Amino acid sequence: MVSASHGSPGMVQCSVYGFYPRQIRVSWRKNGQEVTTDVTSTQVHSNGNWSYQAHSKLVLPPDFMDTVSCVVEHASFPEPVEHGWVPSMSSSHKCQIIIGVTFLGFGALLFSGSLLFYLLRTVG
The missing domain is CATH 1.20.5 (Single alpha-helices involved in coiled-coils or other helix-helix interfaces)
Incomplete structure (x- = not known):
């Protein structure tokens, strides 16, 4: 399960739960371009039931015209899953x-x- 949410002002968070195997890649896109700065990701954590979770945060200046999305690449997905965040x-x-x-x-x-x-x- 992939979810994107608005954290504190100027921050969005992407959380991925219940995946197996452990290897996963979570990245961010802003207006279609990959963002590599101001990204904080946690280590992949075990849920204790053979599944894992990971979290990533992106700090960005608030701009209501930007489209921001979290992209998750995992062996269980046939193609990367992109979860958009709609600014409000x-x-x-x-x-x-x-x-x-x-x-x-x-x-x-x-x-x-x-x-x-x-x-x-x-x-x-």
Whole structure:
């Protein structure tokens, strides 16, 4: 089982559970390109039942336009498994954007009204 999750801000984690044999490769891609810096991987750990688990973390600056995925290569998979991570904004960021757009719209409306009032007074 492969899962990708959002850890602390600016970090994503990929966890692989219940695989056998032990040899596995976990790598990261950002916008389709392999990432080798800012990657931390644990040793492969035994679950005590002939299966293993591994974890890898990628630290990256938060950018909501990036696509990030974890790629797992293992003998039990016919081809590498790529598990994507979809960035999401926190509710506080969404709220800040909504407030900013609202004030921008109000400012544009106020500016347009003032300009129209000025033009009507100077022409008439």
